[in-house]
Amino acid sequence: MSSAVATPPPPAGAPLTKKALTADHPTWCPGCGDFAVLASFYRVLEKLQYPHEKIVTFAGIGCSSRFPYFVNTHGGHFIHGRALPFAAGISLGNDDLHVFVFGGDGDGFSIGGNHLVHTARKNIRMTYVIMDNSVYGLTKKQTSPTSPLGFKTKTDPTGAIDQPINPMRTLINSGATFVARSHATQVNHMVDMMLRAAKHDGFSVVEILSECVEFFEGAFDAAVPRKGGTWSLIDEKKHDGTPEDEKRHDTSDEVAAFKLAQQAWPGSFGVFYENKTRKTKNALEAELVVKAKERTKNAADLALLQATFARMR
């Protein structure tokens, strides 16, 4: 709810702190994994120190998609599954902005699945954080596209029967140029992944396993050591010429990334794939403008339009 008294703005040039970034108190259930994602995001922004007004936080619909209300930046709450094409408009509309999109597994992989593929293949510059709880939280426990086989939900009372998608494989295959995976119980790792994603020049995605304590308790315990699971980090190549380095993961190797994505549950965490050479759509569109302006000898808008009408006489 709105507070009647506005807090005084921080003095110009003051560093961007968690305090300045905090907005409404989250409405999530106590214990929801999404709180940790939010806390990590504040830390990411504190580290990045972007100008406050240039940060945009956007989302679709779902528990996780309430995120923008809890972050004091420009932002918005769009419709279910369509935050990526909206964010594409933001990113392509103003290249100066730092665009972050948050959402759930249903929002991203089900209703928004087609948009995910195309935003990835076009490599539109933004950072997308998928808070995967393998269930529909907001609508109270229906099967999601990442629900494991056999998981009992209100729409699969005898257990899920449809093959779930493999997020890492899907993302790499779509052409996302930065693909990473993290876990909401590992704050430092989340911060590291989101930070690298934000710095990546292109469409970067971090899938974070974020437990829904209400409808899928314990879903990701297999990766939580204190619950008896294994936390397996991707050992990235250091390019130091040592023999050990041979065995390390080369994040620019798509085939190796696919192999990692095939590991048995709960799999590995870290950066699966990173392509630093493919141009962003932002850059390609800017080139189109430069070329068009060269052809028209930088004619002013009015002169250009008048010349066009003269040709239609």
Place this chain on the structure above:
Amino acid sequence: MVSPNTPETPGGATVPSGAPRSIHDVVIRLAGNSQDGIQSVGGFLARLAGRSDQDIMTYMTIPSTISGGPSIFQVRMGTGDILSAGDRADMLVAFYQHSYDAHIGSLRPGGVLLYDSDHVKPAADDNRFTNVAVPITSATVEAVGGTSKDKGKNIFVLGLIARVFDLDVAKLAALIKERFGGKNEDVVRNAMLAFDAGYAWPQNNLRDLFFRFEAIDRAVATNGRPQVTMDGNIALAYGLITGGVRHGAGYPITPWSSIMETLRAELPKYGGIFVQCEDEIAAVSTALGFSYTGQLAITGSAGPGLSLKMEALGWAVMAEMPLIVVNVQRGGPSTGMPTNVEQSDLMQAIYGSHGDTPRVVLAPKNVEDCFYIAIEAARIAREYSTPVFILTDMGLSSRIEAFDEPDLPKLMVDAKPDLSDRGADFKPYPRDRLTRHAPPGAKIGSGKYPTVTGLEHDELGHPTGSPKLHMQMTAKRREKIKALAASLPAPEHAGDSAGEVLLVTWGSSWGPGREALTRIRNAGVKAGHLHLRHIHPLPNGLEQTFARYHKIVVAELNDEGLYGFGQLTMMLRARYANPSIVSVTKTDGLTFKVSELVAGIGKHIESTALEASAGTARKSVLANG
């Protein structure tokens, strides 16, 4: 030559052969296959008319199958105002037997049938027309020489037409050279060979046909600015550019595609961007993202794509995000009649989506208006922070018209996003003022950054479940559209200011409506014509106008529906509770013929008590159109 399109023209006297007879206007229908280039003949004639202060209206059907299918192009050109494409043709040019078979019915008795005698055999016992046989195919091959292909038939026919109607050959030759000039010299030379051969064709009875358009009073006809010639989609695209729109997103569909293709090619020159998206949902979403950055964007489609955009449109209304949505209407539902015209998406434009979603709907009346309405749509979208629909149609999208070149320096809008700092009291959704979003990049004095949202919200954009706030914000969204209504100019009205009947039209029916008015008034009916460009909100004060007529006949290209009324008629009846408001509707996929409107009006008014006073001429016009 007495054209049924201007029945008041006196005529019928025999004129010695060879001497040009003066005519007011002529309707020529070219029927062939899509690869014969008959559209380009139409294009040449249209541009010639544009350069000759003649008025022009074309009507084109292109098969939606890519190539080879039957295709027609109808052009009406003449002196003075040409408002509709013409009910029936004065001249039919038939390239093939199937063209003859399908279109001979559209030729008026006494008209001219010009046919390719290499392909067409007209019915031997049909002597209603002046038949002119020309071996178009072989004559073209012979004229161009060196190839057995009949490429250039269209230009040969253009030469024939130029001869028959005494057109300005020098201007036509210049147009041909402009058109083909970019290609190699052979192409221009071959085109001119074909044109000259057609112009010089010695056929005897062709020489007997010789018409010249009535002289035009230049002082009246020109305003000093030259004419430009284009179709409605191109006019709309350049209207958007003139209105300062630099961003857009879409997905291809007939007949909308040429707008997005034009913008995709043009916007980068203006520093803008048009994105081809993966579907229409992504397109409306991306356009809204552009608008959110402070740069009003356009998306568009035809009916099926508009259906996909509807959820996001609800968001745009709730979040109060400016947006231009173009719907180039075609025959529906579903894939329907994709290359035919219909006005059946009106209710979708006004009420489509979910919840209470007041927004703005405009409809251009002709090709020229496609240009001006786009500028107006952009202004309204920005000023009221609202989605604005432009409901155009298949007829306007492909029709070529010549119109006065717009005063571009005066009209050009420079719309840069406003990234200036906002004060500490900034609210995205103030209750006492129009919403003006602060785009990302703008500093907010309070340090509290706004959230644009589809959830019901308070003035600062925070979600709320408060019934009171929902009522207040619903009213805010409603009242701003009502404020717009109060600012709208009175709609265009012609004819008698009171009387038996008021014809109401919207969209592309303006021209036929105006001609129908002339025809019924000439037959003695006291009548007016009201044309609506602002469909939603309606301008204030229409009830006073309606009250001055016994019947208000609303002409619409859609079905009479379950209750016997077209879609706009339903709206008007609901709003004004006036039982005299009735409909003339049709769903044959073609624009209104003047005769259909006249006969439609006749059905409604000849059953009234006024009939007693009716003369026979009036009765015949109202019964037959």
